[in-house]
Amino acid sequence: MEHKRILVTGGAGFVGSHLCDLLLDQGHEVYCLDNFFTGQKRNIIHLLDNPYFELIRHDITAPFFIECDEIYNLACPASPIHYQYNPIKTIKTSVMGSINMLGLAKRVKAKILQASTSEVYGNPEIHPQPESYWGNVNPIGERSCYDEGKRAAETLFMDYHKQNGVNVKIVRIFNTYGPRMHPQDGRVVSNFIVQALQNKDITIYGDGSQTRSFQYVDDLLSGMVKLMDTEDGFTGPVNIGNPGEFTILELAQHVIELIGSKSKIVYLPLPSDDPLMRRPDISLAKEKLDWEPTLALEEGLKKTIAYFESTL
Numbered sequence: 001m002e003h004k005r006i007l008v009t010g011g012a013g014f015v016g017s018h019l020c021d022l023l024l025d026q027g028h029e030v031y032c033l034d035n036f037f038t039g040q041k042r043n044i045i046h047l048l049d050n051p052y053f054e055l056i057r058h059d060i061t062a063p064f065f066i067e068c069d070e071i072y073n074l075a076c077p078a079s080p081i082h083y084q085y086n087p088i089k090t091i092k093t094s095v096m097g098s099i100n101m102l103g104l105a106k107r108v109k110a111k112i113l114q115a116s117t118s119e120v121y122g123n124p125e126i127h128p129q130p131e132s133y134w135g136n137v138n139p140i141g142e143r144s145c146y147d148e149g150k151r152a153a154e155t156l157f158m159d160y161h162k163q164n165g166v167n168v169k170i171v172r173i174f175n176t177y178g179p180r181m182h183p184q185d186g187r188v189v190s191n192f193i194v195q196a197l198q199n200k201d202i203t204i205y206g207d208g209s210q211t212r213s214f215q216y217v218d219d220l221l222s223g224m225v226k227l228m229d230t231e232d233g234f235t236g237p238v239n240i241g242n243p244g245e246f247t248i249l250e251l252a253q254h255v256i257e258l259i260g261s262k263s264k265i266v267y268l269p270l271p272s273d274d275p276l277m278r279r280p281d282i283s284l285a286k287e288k289l290d291w292e293p294t295l296a297l298e299e300g301l302k303k304t305i306a307y308f309e310s311t312l
């Protein structure tokens, strides 16, 4: 296989660190860029002795210069509590960060993949969501800094492609979980597992009838790499997610059962603009990438529970 120099922004985060592992295993050279806002050294500490791995502390809202063949642009806080902590910084990361990374890709003629999100569909009126759906997003709500930032990033990626011929790829990632999620990051899978392991109350926001479709991180990685490897000119966006859809109450019950926890379920207010349902239509990924997820929720939860058991 061809040996490539690959830049991973957000490489010390949950998804990014697994991507660094995979790309190194495939024989590539990896430049991991991160400002450590939500990333953790311990996610990549095992790579620091690898001569094909380089860690760079940098913030993508500032320009960055390097020679590389491919860029995976993952830098952006992904959990609502983190991206709402400093909303202006969040949208700057998506917009200014994308401009900086696209400028870099243009200059060094690198292929560049944007980690977009199912949040571009907002609170969807079409179910499941195909890529052709334009979404239902509140431009001035609590989630807008993330949703609209990611939407503007998609626009920038497509315009750099059309205007400057940059080889871009856009993946719309649906809720992803697995080892190395930050235990305090507030996302539902990590919250429920941490609470259940400590026999603390499981916090359901709203009545628990809202749905999400959860994919295990390894499935996401195989989809992202397949998308990066598609022919020039194929840009996406492509949904990558697991169509298995569960209510949040069902998720809580699964986690309690798998752990054998004594936790009780408590109900807290639903945050504003929280999408009521979400499930990917993955026909395009099947057709163009020959991709579909392989790990069922129960199997993925077991692996994630084992990780949190060993780290808490």
Ligand code: NAD
Binding pocket: 009, 010, 011, 012, 013, 014, 015, 016, 033, 034, 035, 036, 037, 038, 039, 040, 058, 059, 060, 061, 073, 074, 075, 076, 077, 078, 079, 093, 097, 115, 116, 117, 118, 172, 173, 174, 175, 176, 177
């Ligand atoms: P994460 O918070 O664990 O990782 C994000 C990483 O980006 C962190 O290491 C953080 O320190 C870094 N970062 C943030 N702002 C930065 C900046 N300005 N400059 C440099 N680095 C910066 O989140 P994750 O779950 O690993 O998500 C990775 C990417 O995938 C994000 O772009 C996210 O929007 C996208 N995504 C994730 C999910 C999911 O369910 N995990 C779903 C949809 C989209």
Ligand code: UDP
Binding pocket: 079, 080, 175, 186, 187, 188, 189, 191, 192, 203, 204, 205, 206, 210, 212, 248, 270, 271, 274, 275
């Ligand atoms: N959620 C919950 N309890 C928690 C954390 C989240 O009920 O402790 C709910 C949240 O309101 C949302 C769903 O779980 O309806 C998924 O939340 P998450 O933050 O993981 O992802 P997103 O809302 O961005 O899809």
